[in-house]
Amino acid sequence: MYTMKKFLRLQSLCLAFILLFLFASPAFAEDAAAPTPKGKILEEGGTFHESSTVTAAGLGMTSRGIALMDAATGTYILVGNGDQKMPMASTTKMMTALLFMESLNSEADLQKTHVIGNEVYVDEWDSSMAGFAKGKTVTYEDLLYGLMLPSGNDAAQIIGVVVSGSVEAFVEKMNTRAKELGMENTHFANPHGLHHSSHYTTPEDMAILAREYLKNETLKKVCSTQEYHIKTGMPTSEGRTVYNSNPLLGEVDGVNGLKTGFTDQAGSCLVSSCERDGRTIICVVLGSKDKNIRNNETKKLLDYAYRTTELVNLYDITGFQVLTVENVPQSWEDKPIEAYVDYDATVTPIFMVTNEKRALLMQEGSYKVTFNPKEGLAAPINVGDVIGTATITLDGVNVAEYEVISEEKVINRQHVITFFICVGSLVVLILAIIVRLIHRHSEKKEKRRMAYEAQRARQAMMHQQHQGRRRTYHD
Structure with missing residues (x-):
């Protein structure tokens, strides 16, 4: 038997079910x-998108090869004979320094020492030297500065032995690292850059090396240092003050590295890094006739890069x-x-x-x-x-x-159709339940009314019968 309380309880359950279904459905x-x-x-x-026909020759470049690169993106801004193989001279030492630092666990390892052996002797005795002496103990830090500032060939060979046990093994490591960096047209035959027929690079490859070099903060500091006093490894206890061979340091705005080079076969070479307004440009000049041409062309290329290009974000x-x-x-x-x-x-x-x-x-x-x-x-x-x-x-x-x-939620057409079918079915079901409940309620009410009227009729009949008996008695 349905009561009003049961009816309300059933109605509440149905409404709760509908709300739950609606909230679980996807929004439009x-x-x-x-x-x-x-x-x-x-x-x-990749090479930059060039809106003009500017070339290295058009800028008046006479050096054998050039490469101008943005350090942040690795984009070549301008190249001249960028993929042609040519000697690199002492710019080689950037790879030597890079491998030296990569072999250390931390900058603190620069305080480690090495006893200098026969590796200090270089075939060309009159080439650039840091001045280290056999039998002396030298710190790794002094080796690094002796390599990069005065371009010490002796330091390069000592580092090769420190890192790999022999110069030959170190050269193999140099070539392996070059391949890892994507320097496909580079081959090293020694750690210092003295001329050898199988020792060559390209301007583009040298820019790749310079970019990797600049990622190391210690190496950046070394190549931007203008003078340094070597205290260990020298013939005498007084040591030696060495000076950076890069003439653009302190002369050209923003120049903070990297490495010079010269041999008769390679000509005058310079790999430069320059930072202006937070943006770093790498400039490679190989095979200049002399230092003045090399320096002037470097300055012209750097000015061109900052004047005509801009690093932007999409x-x-x-x-x-x-x-x-x-x-x-x-x-x-x-x-x-x-x-x-x-x-x-x-x-x-x-x-x-x-x-x-x-x-x-x-x-x-x-x-x-x-x-x-x-x-x-x-x-x-x-x-x-x-x-x-x-x-x-x-x-x-x-x-x-x-x-x-x-940015939006898109619902499936079939899901919507199914959704409305379900909702419609629920509505019909609920209406049917309500109609049924109302009908049952009306039936019960009608039965109660009829029962009440029947009872009233019986009572009236009994009352009339009672009144009739009383009149008969009095008569």
Whole structure:
């Protein structure tokens, strides 16, 4: 027997079930706070997108080979004979210093010592030397400064023995490391750079080496030091003060390294690093006729790099790019959804070279973002789902590719149909239950009314009979 309390309890359970179903169902559209963007560069180390026909020869370069690189991205800004093999002279010592530091556990290991042996003797006795003496004990730190500042060939051979046990084994290590760095057109025959027919590099390869060298803070400090007093390993206890062979240190704004070189066959060479306004440029000049030409061409190239190029972020160009993605298959609502390009401005710098700095970058429509939907893209789509990639081009040249993230939730058409069928069925069921309850309630009420009326009729009949008997008695 149904009572009013049972009816209300059943009604509450039905409503609770409907609410639970609705909250568990997907929403039609939701705004999303964009997560921390991340991204990648398409081609690190590629040649810059050049908007002019500037060449090394056009700038008046006479050196045998040049390479101008942005240190942050590894992009070559300008090259001249960049992939041609040529001697490198003492710029070799950047690799020697790099391997020396990579062999140490920490900077504290520079205080370790080595007793100098026959490795101190170099075939060409009149070449550049730090002045170390056989039988003396030298610290690793003094070896490093003796290698890089006065360009000590003796220091190079001593380091080879310290690191690998022999100069020959060290040279093998140099070539292995070169391959790891992508210096495909480089081969080392010794750790110092004295001429050898199988000792060569290219301007582009030397820029790669310089970029790796600059990642080590100790090495950066050493090559930017203008003078240093070597206390150990010298013939006498007084030691020796050595001076940096790089003439641009302290003369050219921002120059803080790296290494000079000279042999009759290699000519005058200089690998420079320069930092201005937080941006580092690497300049490689190989095979100059003399030091003056080498130095002047280096200065001209550095000025060209800072005057005509700019390190920018795609975020600065495009803003937080929002894409509109249309015609999502199996979507319930026939309307486009919004998505954003997922990239990180801190790790996606690119280079542009312009005739006038910033002119091309700020030109309207110079960049284009093309959406490439993920294969098989279809609803349902959740907020934050990767729905494809965006290719970004500058003046028709592909510079980067990023994931595209949905900012909205898109539900599947069939899911919506199923949802409404379920809701409709529940509504019909609830209405049927309510109608049934009302009908049963009405039936019970009618039965009570009829029973009440029947009882009243019986009572009236009994009353009339009682009254009749009383009249008969009195008569």
